[in-house]
Amino acid sequence: MNVAVKENKKKREQKSTDEFIKGLWKENPVFVQVLGMCPVLAVTNTSMNALAMGLATSFVLLMSNILISLLRNFIPKQVRISSYILIIATFVTVIDYVIQAISVELHKSLGAFISLIVVNCLILSRAEAFASKNTLKHSVMDALGMGIGFTFALLCLGVVREVLGSGTVFQFQILPENFQSWIIMILPAGGFFTLAFWLLFFNYLKERKAKS
Amino acid sequence: MNTASLWSIFINACLINNFVLAYFLGICPFLGVSGKVATASKMGAAVTFVMVISSLCAFGINSILTAINAPYLQLISYIVVIASTVQLVEMFVKKMSPALFNALGIFLPLITTNCAILGLVLFQTAKGYNILEGFVYALGAGAGFTIALLLMAGLREQLELADTPKIVKGTAITLLIAGILSLGFMGFSGLG
Numbered sequence A: 001m002n003v004a005v006k007e008n009k010k011k012r013e014q015k016s017t018d019e020f021i022k023g024l025w026k027e028n029p030v031f032v033q034v035l036g037m038c039p040v041l042a043v044t045n046t047s048m049n050a051l052a053m054g055l056a057t058s059f060v061l062l063m064s065n066i067l068i069s070l071l072r073n074f075i076p077k078q079v080r081i082s083s084y085i086l087i088i089a090t091f092v093t094v095i096d097y098v099i100q101a102i103s104v105e106l107h108k109s110l111g112a113f114i115s116l117i118v119v120n121c122l123i124l125s126r127a128e129a130f131a132s133k134n135t136l137k138h139s140v141m142d143a144l145g146m147g148i149g150f151t152f153a154l155l156c157l158g159v160v161r162e163v164l165g166s167g168t169v170f171q172f173q174i175l176p177e178n179f180q181s182w183i184i185m186i187l188p189a190g191g192f193f194t195l196a197f198w199l200l201f202f203n204y205l206k207e208r209k210a211k212s
Numbered sequence B: 001m002n003t004a005s006l007w008s009i010f011i012n013a014c015l016i017n018n019f020v021l022a023y024f025l026g027i028c029p030f031l032g033v034s035g036k037v038a039t040a041s042k043m044g045a046a047v048t049f050v051m052v053i054s055s056l057c058a059f060g061i062n063s064i065l066t067a068i069n070a071p072y073l074q075l076i077s078y079i080v081v082i083a084s085t086v087q088l089v090e091m092f093v094k095k096m097s098p099a100l101f102n103a104l105g106i107f108l109p110l111i112t113t114n115c116a117i118l119g120l121v122l123f124q125t126a127k128g129y130n131i132l133e134g135f136v137y138a139l140g141a142g143a144g145f146t147i148a149l150l151l152m153a154g155l156r157e158q159l160e161l162a163d164t165p166k167i168v169k170g171t172a173i174t175l176l177i178a179g180i181l182s183l184g185f186m187g188f189s190g191l192g
Helices: A002-024 A037-042 A047-070 A077-102 A104-113 A115-119 A121-131 A136-166 A188-211 B003-016 B027-032 B037-068 B071-096 B098-107 B109-113 B115-127 B131-159 B171-191
Strands: none
Touching (some): A047 A115, A047 A121, A077 A121, A077 B071, A115 A121, A115 B115, A121 A136, B003 B171, B027 B171, B037 B071, B037 B131, B071 B115, B098 B109
């Protein structure tokens, strides 16, 4: 019996690492599920903005997943979506004030997009599809995985756009001074093109893997 | 109130700073419901309606919140207003046209999490528009959203017939088109 318990425990642990891993790659919120596109395109004109946005979103995702998972047996089914949105909005208000306290400049450059984390489909979809049905531990792992996956995707875009658009990464000059920067990369159109090319790249990799 | 400034607010929200192509707001329905022109136009109308109502309500809420000095409640009360308006529209559409209700599917309740609407309300507050300017701004933003959606839907209907390579099918090609549209809309920037 002891063995069975142990095995069961092992299985459960296995599962919680799975929840963590899946957000990073297999179910990456941006590249695979195509969720939360607005911030992905809008604030990735520099790597710093992308990182800050990724961390802020991960924070809100983690906190709301925790709270929703704890309250999952108390929230009536009919009003669940509105309750989730209220919980998310509360944490977004918190992170909005936190960012303002840390760096006014960063707050300015992210602008309305911090408040707009409320309507990031990624967070609501995790709440509805995962946290409302799973235990606290799994929800935390899920939120961490998805949050890191989201931040990673934002950085993918942010770094490419900053390098090509201004020749820098996190404001360090990496391309030679005389590099003619591609202004289009920091304009809105550049966001669409960069994401399109990342998706093309991943599709290509998938295709090649499927063939071999 | 001078009409010229109202007109410029409208043009600004609709073309120069198009919500979808310049501010990246409302990308989800833009990618999701832009398959057919007929559905796209109705989606555009629904979003415009919710925008106008939310913009008017937000103006009222904002003056109350300023009066009682509680700006930290702003975000929470805005989202509640938007969610209730969407609920209203959903009931209305379900009653008036079940076919449209089915065509819009999940994207109807998802108007709540359409960033274009919350974005509109936040920008309106940040710019300090009065009630009439807010109304025009909401109309312009709604029109801009509908235009972008219609353009995309028209292009995608044609694309169905085109012979695209397998790896660009789906989201990738849609994003490439959106990028080109966005470049096109940059041409309007001289109008302001």
